[in-house]
Amino acid sequence: MKLGIVGLPNVGKSTLFNAITQAGAESANYPFCTIEPNVGVVSVPDERLHKLKEIYNSQKIVPTAIEFCDIAGLVRGASKGEGLGNKFLSHIREVESIIHVVRCFEDPNVVHVDGSVDPLRDIETINLELIFSDIEILERRIQKTQKAAKADKSLMSELNFINKLKDTLEDNKCIRTMDFTDDEQTFVNQLNLLTSKPVIYVTNVCEDELADEAADNPLVAKVREFASSENAQVVVACAQIEAEISELEEDEKKEFLADLGLHESGLDKLIKASYSLLGLISYLTAGPKEVRAWTVKMGAKAPEAGGKIHSDIERGFIRAETIAFDDLVNVGTMSAAKEKGLVRLEGKDYIVKDGDVILFRFNV
Numbered sequence: 551m552k553l554g555i556v557g558l559p560n561v562g563k564s565t566l567f568n569a570i571t572q573a574g575a576e577s578a579n580y581p582f583c584t585i586e587p588n589v590g591v592v593s594v595p596d597e598r599l600h601k602l603k604e605i606y607n608s609q610k611i612v613p614t615a616i617e618f619c620d621i622a623g624l625v626r627g628a629s630k631g632e633g634l635g636n637k638f639l640s641h642i643r644e645v646e647s648i649i650h651v652v653r654c655f656e657d658p659n660v661v662h663v664d665g666s667v668d669p670l671r672d673i674e675t676i677n678l679e680l681i682f683s684d685i686e687i688l689e690r691r692i693q694k695t696q697k698a699a700k701a702d703k704s705l706m707s708e709l710n711f712i713n714k715l716k717d718t719l720e721d722n723k724c725i726r727t728m729d730f731t732d733d734e735q736t737f738v739n740q741l742n743l744l745t746s747k748p749v750i751y752v753t754n755v756c757e758d759e760l761a762d763e764a765a766d767n768p769l770v771a772k773v774r775e776f777a778s779s780e781n782a783q784v785v786v787a788c789a790q791i792e793a794e795i796s797e798l799e800e801d802e803k804k805e806f807l808a809d810l811g812l813h814e815s816g817l818d819k820l821i822k823a824s825y826s827l828l829g830l831i832s833y834l835t836a837g838p839k840e841v842r843a844w845t846v847k848m849g850a851k852a853p854e855a856g857g858k859i860h861s862d863i864e865r866g867f868i869r870a871e872t873i874a875f876d877d878l879v880n881v882g883t884m885s886a887a888k889e890k891g892l893v894r895l896e897g898k899d900y901i902v903k904d905g906d907v908i909l910f911r912f913n914v
């Protein structure tokens with residue numbers, strides 16, 4: 551569940567990535583995460599945990615986390631091997647979603663690789679590299695399928711479909727702009743094309759343009775328009791400010807944001823947007839020792855969700871005592887919730903919902 555940060559040189563990727571690693575989650579809580587220099591692990595902000603901590607009088611909060619991977623070095627010509635082109639493209643292949651940082655800030659001290667600030671041109675430059683790389687993959691696939699189709703005519707429809715994908719790319723459009731049936735989508739996912747991955751565009755703006763998102767900077771407005779044509783999201787941030795915020799304590803951070811006229815940092819917005827982009831939801835566990843959020847894919851059933859805590863729970867699953875977070879907060883205590891019959895006993899086919907507070911019963 552990793553996201554890769556990409557963008558042209560000098561757009562603010564490292565600055566943003568440093569903010570991520572500085573804000574970084576306590577790694578002791580996340581032993582499953584890879585600790586590599588270009589990987590940053592951040593907690594997913596979740597107000598509900600603070601409420602639960604009050605209700606349970608818990609000692610601590612353990613938020614869930616996601617990983618960002620800094621994929622620096624993508625330049626024009628990468629797909630033809632410029633720079634360390636292909637190496638970077640292969641890193642993108644390993645991530646599930648892409649955070650594409652584009653420069654919207656003017657600063658005469660920071661050189662732009664193409665001489666001027668133009669986020670749409672930058673997006674096109676990077677996307678073209680990804681498109682070229684995908685075309686190469688499809689061409690190889692077409693050759694293979696053509697050979698196989700000589701003996702097996704049933705492969706003709708697959709061949710036609712792959713050609714349709716390639717036509718889209720040759721039109722300079724990303725695969726994610728296309729609409730697919732479920733079967734087609736499954737097939738496309740197997741191809742692991744770079745331009746089929748979901749994207750969030752992060753517009754890196756000047757500090758003084760942060761406060762009023764409604765009065766978008768015209769460059770941001772252009773990026774928004776383009777992103778909507780791709781069903782992609784946009785998060786407005788100022789990398790430099792994020793780097794400053796990430797050094798602050800929680801209460802100082804709130805004050806600093808308020809001074810800027812903001813209620814949430816760009817990084818927090820990005821983390822939340824990334825989380826939902828990946829199709830992830832959180833369920834919660836609570837007790838006097840800790841309250842904690844756990845990540846599952848949308849659609850996960852109760853035993854699989856329990857397996858995130860311990861494989862024994864999945865193996866020996868009996869039931870999940872479940873209450874919706876809002877129901878619990880409305881009545882105030884777990885015992886009141888039980889009296890009112892708000893705590894449900896869910897079985898192995900129950901599909902876990904975001905914000906479920908769950909106690910698993912299982913055989914060891």
Ligand code: GDP
Nearest residue numbers: 559560561562563564565655657660788789790
């Ligand atoms: P990268 O090459 O995309 O990783 O870009 P960096 O993060 O190294 O940033 C390149 C330069 O732009 C550095 O000198 C940063 O200090 C500067 N920079 C990054 N973000 C901002 C920003 O939001 N505003 C301004 N004015 N400068 C920034």
